[in-house]
Amino acid sequence: MVYAIKNGILTDSNNPVRQIRSKNTGGAFPTPPKIVVIHFTAGGSAASSANWFASKDNTNSSAHVVIDRDGTIIQCVNFGEVAWHAGKSTWRDIVGLNRHSIGIEIANWGALRGGANGWSNAAGQRIDNVVMAVHRNGNPDGSRTPIGWEAYPEAQFEATVALVRALRAVYPIAEIVGHDDIAPVRKSDPGPAFDMVRFRQRVLGGRDDDGPNTGVIRSPGGLNLRSGPGTNNAVVQLLADGTKVLPIGANGSWLEVTVLDAAGKPSKTGWVHGHYVDLD
Known part of the structure; x- marks a missing residue:
């Protein structure tokens, strides 16, 4: 796949990807999207999700693209137009992300239902490709113990990486967030099965980059630095939004970091959830 964007349309090797257009748009972006x-x-x-976005019965939702499990991409809204994917949402000082972001829907069942025969989706179909995890905001059923989430196939993950890299070549994309970041009480997507730390590294980093391997804490309310990888470990310090850190290790979605002071000198070392770290 060789993705590029021409006049807001995604192309693969100069051929437009499949288009199932939705009329649910908010017109042109007021400023180029950065998120x-x-x-x-x-x-x-x-295709089922894209067809719903295009349906006359759907009057209030859409996304720019939907990505299937095999990596196939369907475009639903021109990248130069606002899609209705975020709903009521806040990120930093931005209220209402629709007018500031590009929405990518990934075909995935999300949280699954457990039973005697394993894990199944909302339609009662057995799902074997499962990640056992706890959502950092609490599971949709209110539990805080590991449940099954549908895994994201590698082909799907790689297609999403390639797409966002193509977007960054045209738009000033500086941040990648989940729906569960901007609407944490209402939403749980993309959920713990999506490796956001790895995704940000693949999209925002590059081997041609030259400089320190540092990161920045991105959590408006601050982020707990813990003594170990998990919320059951003691809090060492509350790190303010914008704190610079130096990653030195990893355990699943948790990063071991050294906190850098205002002068860039190492201070405390501990663990933070990687979802809240922007790696430079």
């Missing part, structure tokens, strides 16, 4: 929001569809195929 990408990742969602899961909580459904079956990408």
Whole structure:
């Protein structure tokens, strides 16, 4: 796949990807979008979600693209136009992310239902490709113990990486967030099965970069630095939004970091959840 964007249309090797256009748009972006929001569809195929966005019965939702489990991409809204994917949302000082972000829907069932025969989706179909995890904001069923989440196939993950890299070549994309970042009480997508730390590294970093391997804490309310990788470990310090850190290790979605002071000198070392770290 060789993705590029021409006049707001995604092309693969100079050929437009499949288009299932939705009329649910808010017109042209007021300013070029700087944020990408990742969602899961909580459904079956990408085509079924794209067809819903295009349906006359759907009057209030859309996304720019839907990405299927095999990596196939369907475009629903021109990248130069506002899509209705975020709903009521806040990120930093931005209220209402629709007018500031590009929405990517990934075909995935999200949280699954447990039973005697394993894990199944909302349609009662057995799902074997499962990640056992706890959502950092609490599971949709209110539990705080590991449950099954549908895993994201590597082909799907790589297609999403390639797409956002193509977007960055045209738009000033500086941040990648999940729907669960901008609407944490209402939403759980893309959920713990989506490796956001790895995704940000793949999209925002590059081997041609030269400089320190530092990161920045991105959490408006601050982020707990803990003594170990997990919320059951003691809080060492509350790190303010914008704190610079030096990653030195990893354990799943948790990063071991050294906190850098105002002069860039190392201070405390501990663990933070990687979802809240922007790696330079």
